Amino acid sequence: MSTEKDAIQVTTIVDRSRLALQDDFLRGAVRFTTERLRGRKAASSEELGNWEAWRERGRQIRSHTIAHLDYYLRQFVDNVQAHGGHVYFAANAEEAAQTIVKIVEKKQAKLAVKSKSMVSEEIHINKHLQERGIEVVETDLGEYIIQLAGEMPSHIIIPAIHKTRSQIKDLFTAAGATNLTTDTKDLTAFARRALRDKFLRADVGMTGCNFAIAESGSVVLFTNEGNGRMVSTLPKTHIVTMGMERILPTFADLEVMANLLPRSATGQKLTTYMSVITGPRRAEEADGPDELHIVILDNGRSSQLGDDEFQEVLHCIRCGACLNVCPVYRHIGGHAYGSVYPGPIGAVLTPLLNQGEAYQDLPYASSLCGACYEACPVKIPLHDMLVALRRRNVEQGRTKWAERMAFQGYRMVFAKAGRYKRVMRLARKAQKPLLRQGYVESTMGPLMGWTESRHAPALAKSSFRERFQSMQQAWRRGEDGGDQV
Amino acid sequence: MKVSLFITCLVDNFFPNVGEAMVRILHHYGVDVDLPESQTCCGQPAFNSGYVKEARAAAKTLLDAFDGADYVVSPSGSCTGMIHHYFPQLFQDHPIDSARARALVDKTFELSQFLVNILNVTDVGARFPHTVTYHPSCHGLRLLGVKDEPLQLLSHVQDLRLVPLTGANDCCGFGGTFAVKMHDISTAMVSEKADRVVESGAEVLVGTDAGCLMNIGGRLRKQGQPVRVMHLAELLWEGMQQGKVVSR
Amino acid sequence: MREDEFFAGIAKRLGRSSALTTAPARDVVGAPDFWQSYALPEEERLEKFCVELEKLGGSAVVYDSKASLLQGLSGFLETLQPRTVGMWSGAFTAEFDVDRVLAGREVVYWGTDGANSVARMAQVDVGITGCDFAIADTGTVVLMSDIHKGRSVSLLPSVHVVLIKSSQIRTRMGEVWAEVLQQHGGHLPSSIHFISGPSRSSDIENDLSIGVHGPATVYALIWQE
Known part of the structure; x- marks a missing residue:
C-alpha cells in the first residue's frame, strides 16, 4: 500500500533522529515555531x-x-x-x-x-x-x-x-x-x-x-x-x-x-x-x-473501522496541535519520522495505514507523556494507541529477541515478591564493581545510552522494605514524633 | 485510618528515603501504615513496551497485595496512573480480577492527592528556607489529573520560595524504556529540562515521581550542577522537622 | 475501485451486512447549547465585527447613511487612485448606487466580458463587492457566488472593498448556516466564501506577511441602517 517504503526502509527512526538532533538550525526553528503555535x-x-x-x-x-x-x-x-x-x-x-x-x-x-x-x-x-x-x-x-x-x-x-x-x-x-x-x-x-x-x-x-x-x-x-x-x-x-x-x-x-x-x-x-x-x-x-x-x-x-482500539484515529482533523506539544517532535522535527504524517499523529497513523514492516518503529518515538491527547481538539487517545501499536508489534513477533528475553526475565522476577526480593539483594552485591561515588558507571550494555548523558543512581544499601519494619516498631514505641492516635 | 503503601519498585530499591519520608508524614497525621509484602511492580515497563502478559504478571501482585486495603497510597503519579488508567483494561478478560482492578482504582491515591483530598491537609507545618522549582510529572498530570495538589502543599511551606520552571509541563524524557531505546532523543529532552531547571535559579528541584527525578537529577549531576533534587515527600518531611524546631 | 465495493467494505467493517440507508439518530448536532444561545444585540454586533476585522489587519468604517458611505468610498478611491476598479454587477450596484462615485473611472463590471472576465479582473486594482452576511464573532464577510457575484472580484485585485449593511451582520457562523439552508435548501451556490481579513502567511521563518495570493487590503464600509 505504501510507495514510500523503499525510500526509508534502510533507516530507522533512531538513525534519522540522530541526524536531526545534529541540526541546530532545525531544532531552533522547530522549538520556536511549535512554541509560538501552542502559545x-x-x-x-x-x-x-x-x-x-x-x-x-x-x-x-x-x-x-x-x-x-x-x-x-x-x-x-x-x-x-x-x-x-x-x-x-x-x-x-x-x-x-x-x-x-x-x-x-x-x-x-x-x-x-x-x-x-x-x-x-x-x-x-x-x-x-x-x-x-x-x-x-x-x-x-x-x-x-x-x-x-x-x-x-x-x-x-x-x-x-x-x-x-x-x-x-x-x-x-x-x-x-x-x-x-x-x-x-x-x-x-x-x-x-x-x-x-x-x-x-x-x-x-x-x-x-x-x-x-x-x-x-x-x-x-x-x-x-x-x-x-x-x-x-x-x-x-x-x-x-x-x-x-x-x-x-x-x-x-x-x-x-x-x-x-x-x-x-x-x-x-x-x-x-x-x-x-x-x-x-x-x-x-x-x-x-x-x-x-x-x-x-x-x-x-x-x-481501522470497527477496530475498538484504532477507529478513533479516523476522527483526526489534521490540525497539527499534537506536533506542537510533542517533546519528541520538538527535538527531531518532522523529517525524522520519515513519513508523510509526522509527530504523534504520524507515529500512530503511519503504521496503521501501512501494514508492512516499514514504519513499525515509529510508535517507539514517544515517551508516552500524553501531551498529544491533551492537545487534541477531538480527544483522540494517541498515547494509548502508541502503546497498543507496540503491543501489536510484540504479538506479531516484530520485537527483537533480546527485548523479548528481557521482558521474560522481568516477568520471572516481578511475578513473585519472594523472587523479586532475592534478585534485588543479588543485584545490590553485583553492582559494587560498577559503583563510582555512589553512582553506576556503565560503558557497555543497554544502560550505556543512559550513562553517557546522565549519572545512574545505585541501588540503595538496603531496600525500603528492609527498613520498614524497624520504622514501624519505632513508631509503635512513639519514637519518631508522629502524633499518636 | 489505615493506609497500605504501594511503594513502587523504584523507591523500594533506589530511593528508600522517599518511602521513609512518606511514612513519617503519614504517621504524623496518625495514619496507620502497612506494607503488604507481596507487591512488586505495577507492570508499566512491560506494558508500555507492549508486553501485556508480562505486565499482567507483575500487576497481579498489586491486586493480591491490596485486596484487603482501605486506602492505597503511592509516592508516584506514574505508577498510580498505571493503575487508574490501564488496570481495568489489563484485567478485562478475567471477571474476578477485573472487579478487583476496579476496586483498586477507587482506593489508590498518589501521595499529594491523598494528603490534600483525603486527609484535607494543605499545610503540613513545614519550613524550608530555599528557592524551589517544581516539575509536574506527565503521568501524574495527565493520566491522573494531579495538578494543584503538590502546589497547594508547597505554597504553605514557610519560607519556601517557589520559582517558575519554563516549559514545566514538557516531558523530561524519561518515559521508562524510552530513555534506553531512544536514548538520543531522551538525552535531548532531559538536557533541555536540566538547562531550564538551572535557568530557574532554584536550589532545589522537587517532583512527585522518582523516575523523572532520577532522570533529571542524573543529568544535573553529570553536568556538575549543584541543584538538589528531592521528592515532594522528602521536602515536606525535612521541612516538617525544621518547622518543629522553629516552633519550639 | 467500484463504488458498490467501496461502500460494502465500509459497511462490513462497521459490522453491517449492507450500507446504512436511513439517517442514524443523533444525540447531539452542532455547537454546544451555550454557543447556540450566543447572540449579541445589534449595536454590539456591529461593534464586535469592526473590532474583530481590525484585529486581523482589515479596516472597518461605519456610516450612518448610504450617502455618507458613498462619500467615504469616493474618498478612499481618491486616496488610492486605482487605474481600474472591478465590481459585482446586478442588484448590488443598484442597491448601493455605487456608480455615482465611479464616474470618470475605468470600471470592470463582473460578467460583462464573458470568457474574458477572469483575465480582465486579474488586471484590476480594486475589487468592490457586497456581501450576503457578515459575522461579528470572527470579523468575517460571507460572499455567495452567482452570475453577478463573481468569485474573482474579491480574490484577484490586491484591494478588496466590501460594502455591508448593518442588518447583514450576525453574531456567529451557525446563524448564517441556518439562514443559508433556509434560503437555498440543499441547492447551495457553487461557492460560498467566508473571508476574514487580508490574505496572510507565516511560512517564512514564522514572519507574518500580508497579501500572499489574495488581497493585501480588506476594507469594510458599513452602512448602519
Whole structure:
C-alpha cells in the first residue's frame, strides 16, 4: 500500500533522529515555531472559553460520523453527483494517483496548480504527474518553497519550518527571481508574482478537503493565503482528493469544527478563507471550474473501522496541535519520522495505514507523556494507541529477541515478591564493581545510552522494605514524633 | 485510618528515603501504615513496551497485595496512573480480577492527592528556607489529573520560595524504556529540562515521581550542577522537622 | 475501485451486512447549547465585527447613511487612485448606487466580458463587492457566488472593498448556516466564501506577511441602517 517504503526502509527512526538532533538550525526553528503555535492555541482557546466542552462536542460529532460513515459518505456522494460533480473511489494510493492522472490526461492538461493537502502527499501525485510531463506547482508559500528544494513537508501546518530565509532567497533566485533580498515582504512578493502567472495559466487545480459536508455535497477548505481559492476558481478543472473520513453530517457540525480547527492549528479564530464549494460553476457563471472531480481515498483507512482500539484515529482533523506539544517532535522535527504524517499523529497513523514492516518503529518515538491527547481538539487517545501499536508489534513477533528475553526475565522476577526480593539483594552485591561515588558507571550494555548523558543512581544499601519494619516498631514505641492516635 | 503503601519498585530499591519520608508524614497525621509484602511492580515497563502478559504478571501482585486495603497510597503519579488508567483494561478478560482492578482504582491515591483530598491537609507545618522549582510529572498530570495538589502543599511551606520552571509541563524524557531505546532523543529532552531547571535559579528541584527525578537529577549531576533534587515527600518531611524546631 | 465495493467494505467493517440507508439518530448536532444561545444585540454586533476585522489587519468604517458611505468610498478611491476598479454587477450596484462615485473611472463590471472576465479582473486594482452576511464573532464577510457575484472580484485585485449593511451582520457562523439552508435548501451556490481579513502567511521563518495570493487590503464600509 505504501510507495514510500523503499525510500526509508534502510533507516530507522533512531538513525534519522540522530541526524536531526545534529541540526541546530532545525531544532531552533522547530522549538520556536511549535512554541509560538501552542502559545497562540492556548490564548485563543482560552478566549473562546469552555474549551473542554468544545473538545467533547468535537469528539462526539467525529465519533458519530465515523461510526455511520457508510450513511454519511453515501449522502455526500449523492449530493455531489446531484450538483454535477464526478466522484471516484480509490482503494489505495496507486489507484488514486492513476485516477487523477487519467483525468488530467483526458483534459490534455500541461500545468496543474495545487493548494496544500496532506492526502496528496500521501498518494505522491506530483511524482506521477511529472513522470507524464505535466508541470505541477505547489502554491502554498511553504509548499512552494519545499517543492523548489525538492523536499517533503516537515510540519502539517507549516511545511517549510526547517528553511531559513536565506535558503529561501537562494531557492527563489534559482527559480528566476532577480535582485531579491531576504526580507519577508520581498520574498513573498516574488512568490505572489511567480504563482499568479501559474494560477492564470493552469489547466487543472488540485486541492485537498478539510471537511466534506454530507447534507449538501460540499467541499470545505480552510486556507490563509488565498491559493486555495485561486486553485478552486481559476482552472477549468478542479480535482479534490480526500480521505474517506473527512465527512461531516451538517453545516451545524461545521460550525464546531470551524471553532476547533483554526484555533488548534494556528491559534486563529478562523482562517482568512473558509471556502465552501458545491459542484462546478453554474452554467451562467463566468468563473469557477467547468468540472469538479472528487477522488475519495481509502488507503488503509477502512481497516481501522470497527477496530475498538484504532477507529478513533479516523476522527483526526489534521490540525497539527499534537506536533506542537510533542517533546519528541520538538527535538527531531518532522523529517525524522520519515513519513508523510509526522509527530504523534504520524507515529500512530503511519503504521496503521501501512501494514508492512516499514514504519513499525515509529510508535517507539514517544515517551508516552500524553501531551498529544491533551492537545487534541477531538480527544483522540494517541498515547494509548502508541502503546497498543507496540503491543501489536510484540504479538506479531516484530520485537527483537533480546527485548523479548528481557521482558521474560522481568516477568520471572516481578511475578513473585519472594523472587523479586532475592534478585534485588543479588543485584545490590553485583553492582559494587560498577559503583563510582555512589553512582553506576556503565560503558557497555543497554544502560550505556543512559550513562553517557546522565549519572545512574545505585541501588540503595538496603531496600525500603528492609527498613520498614524497624520504622514501624519505632513508631509503635512513639519514637519518631508522629502524633499518636 | 489505615493506609497500605504501594511503594513502587523504584523507591523500594533506589530511593528508600522517599518511602521513609512518606511514612513519617503519614504517621504524623496518625495514619496507620502497612506494607503488604507481596507487591512488586505495577507492570508499566512491560506494558508500555507492549508486553501485556508480562505486565499482567507483575500487576497481579498489586491486586493480591491490596485486596484487603482501605486506602492505597503511592509516592508516584506514574505508577498510580498505571493503575487508574490501564488496570481495568489489563484485567478485562478475567471477571474476578477485573472487579478487583476496579476496586483498586477507587482506593489508590498518589501521595499529594491523598494528603490534600483525603486527609484535607494543605499545610503540613513545614519550613524550608530555599528557592524551589517544581516539575509536574506527565503521568501524574495527565493520566491522573494531579495538578494543584503538590502546589497547594508547597505554597504553605514557610519560607519556601517557589520559582517558575519554563516549559514545566514538557516531558523530561524519561518515559521508562524510552530513555534506553531512544536514548538520543531522551538525552535531548532531559538536557533541555536540566538547562531550564538551572535557568530557574532554584536550589532545589522537587517532583512527585522518582523516575523523572532520577532522570533529571542524573543529568544535573553529570553536568556538575549543584541543584538538589528531592521528592515532594522528602521536602515536606525535612521541612516538617525544621518547622518543629522553629516552633519550639 | 467500484463504488458498490467501496461502500460494502465500509459497511462490513462497521459490522453491517449492507450500507446504512436511513439517517442514524443523533444525540447531539452542532455547537454546544451555550454557543447556540450566543447572540449579541445589534449595536454590539456591529461593534464586535469592526473590532474583530481590525484585529486581523482589515479596516472597518461605519456610516450612518448610504450617502455618507458613498462619500467615504469616493474618498478612499481618491486616496488610492486605482487605474481600474472591478465590481459585482446586478442588484448590488443598484442597491448601493455605487456608480455615482465611479464616474470618470475605468470600471470592470463582473460578467460583462464573458470568457474574458477572469483575465480582465486579474488586471484590476480594486475589487468592490457586497456581501450576503457578515459575522461579528470572527470579523468575517460571507460572499455567495452567482452570475453577478463573481468569485474573482474579491480574490484577484490586491484591494478588496466590501460594502455591508448593518442588518447583514450576525453574531456567529451557525446563524448564517441556518439562514443559508433556509434560503437555498440543499441547492447551495457553487461557492460560498467566508473571508476574514487580508490574505496572510507565516511560512517564512514564522514572519507574518500580508497579501500572499489574495488581497493585501480588506476594507469594510458599513452602512448602519
